[in-house]
Amino acid sequence: MDHFLYRNGALHAEDVPLAEIAAAVGTPFYCYSTATLTRHFRLFDEALDGMDHLVCYAMKAASNLAILRVLADLGAGMDVVSGGEYARARAAGVPGDRIVFSGVGKTRDEMHMALTGGIRQFNVESEPELQALSEVALSLGVVAPITVRVNPDVDAKTHAKIATGKSENKFGIPIARARAVYAHAARLPGIKVVGIDVHIGSQLTDLAPFRAAYRKVAELTAQLRADGHTITRLDLGGGLGIPYARDNSAPPLPLEYGAMIREELGHLGCEIEIEPGRLIAGNAGLMVSQVIYVKSGEDRDFLILDGAMNDLIRPAMYDAWHDIVPVIEPAPGAEQHVYDVVGPVCESGDTFARGRALPPLAQGDLVAFRSAGAYGAVMSSEYNTRPLIPEVLVKGDQFAVIRRRPTFDEMLNRDTIPEWL
Numbered sequence: 001m002d003h004f005l006y007r008n009g010a011l012h013a014e015d016v017p018l019a020e021i022a023a024a025v026g027t028p029f030y031c032y033s034t035a036t037l038t039r040h041f042r043l044f045d046e047a048l049d050g051m052d053h054l055v056c057y058a059m060k061a062a063s064n065l066a067i068l069r070v071l072a073d074l075g076a077g078m079d080v081v082s083g084g085e086y087a088r089a090r091a092a093g094v095p096g097d098r099i100v101f102s103g104v105g106k107t108r109d110e111m112h113m114a115l116t117g118g119i120r121q122f123n124v125e126s127e128p129e130l131q132a133l134s135e136v137a138l139s140l141g142v143v144a145p146i147t148v149r150v151n152p153d154v155d156a157k158t159h160a161k162i163a164t165g166k167s168e169n170k171f172g173i174p175i176a177r178a179r180a181v182y183a184h185a186a187r188l189p190g191i192k193v194v195g196i197d198v199h200i201g202s203q204l205t206d207l208a209p210f211r212a213a214y215r216k217v218a219e220l221t222a223q224l225r226a227d228g229h230t231i232t233r234l235d236l237g238g239g240l241g242i243p244y245a246r247d248n249s250a251p252p253l254p255l256e257y258g259a260m261i262r263e264e265l266g267h268l269g270c271e272i273e274i275e276p277g278r279l280i281a282g283n284a285g286l287m288v289s290q291v292i293y294v295k296s297g298e299d300r301d302f303l304i305l306d307g308a309m310n311d312l313i314r315p316a317m318y319d320a321w322h323d324i325v326p327v328i329e330p331a332p333g334a335e336q337h338v339y340d341v342v343g344p345v346c347e348s349g350d351t352f353a354r355g356r357a358l359p360p361l362a363q364g365d366l367v368a369f370r371s372a373g374a375y376g377a378v379m380s381s382e383y384n385t386r387p388l389i390p391e392v393l394v395k396g397d398q399f400a401v402i403r404r405r406p407t408f409d410e411m412l413n414r415d416t417i418p419e420w421l
């Protein structure tokens, strides 16, 4: 459920008409709903009720400071994957002991930053990383709390670009080698083992792969404890999918996911961490764009928008399907017209949808891409020297620009022409 609904014939974000925001900030723009972010965080938090737990929002899904502040104020932890994200978490007011650091290629500088600024744990993905982390911690006279990310070799049954839990993926340590790696970790003076980490992929629409992975984690917990390690924390990653299409079979709910976690891992007495990103931000944001032209082709009509693949890359990158809706509500039973919905960028890949049935649209009309809150703004670029589009946050009847559109001067001034030219 989200808070983008038609009221009096106009699509609203909570209590604010999207057309009003468009008039104030121009198009295209991203718009997020505070109430939806809040609701989604609470669903996860409540799903783990009764177990010692921390929901660490995977901020790579949407990392604007204002979004992070909304979640931080609700008590969220953060899952960060770079020094930049670590800096964002701290700037949004997240205490270090609520930040977990994930990622396959953490640098020594990033380790240094997190160890001096405060960190809950590093989720370590390789033996060389373990070695480097121990050295950095020793140089600072501290000990780094860690989990090892294990790769359970489970097929997440999702898009190949976002599956991470098969042995051919670059992530984690093969679960079969985990005991040897933990034994090594225990001997390193700058390392303190606190738990186990697993994350098998994104946009999972079935609980079975999660269950298979978590069952392996439960077995490993028992083995590692028998080997003498202290395992008090299980980080179960993110990955629960969202419904992108209205006719999709609905992915499992956070409540069902939480119940499954309790079934598989509840008896171990561990603190549970989860790292949802997409499910918290995805349906809490949409991208609003304007029709520039309607162009009639040989055998089809093109709806040419002012938004493009550089603003929302998911269709081009993951073959993603986004619901596209007019900002003015169509009359019930209104006729439909079939369009290819495209942006102005000079690539055929700049296509949002092919053969999409929509109410007839004209130049100047506004459309909204639903479910664009996660992996939308964060993956945008200035390709074609198109400015990064604004982000807007709504709360009740208030809205604010939380990232403004840069001017062309600001963009150009980042380049330098060497004086020897």
Ligand SMILES: *Cc1c(COP(=O)(O)O)cnc(C)c1O
Binding pocket: 058, 060, 061, 079, 102, 103, 199, 201, 202, 203, 237, 238, 239, 240, 275, 276, 277, 278, 279
């Ligand atoms: C991407 C990622 C997440 C979040 O995945 P979602 O599908 O957005 O929930 C969580 N943990 C790690 C380690 C990730 O790489």
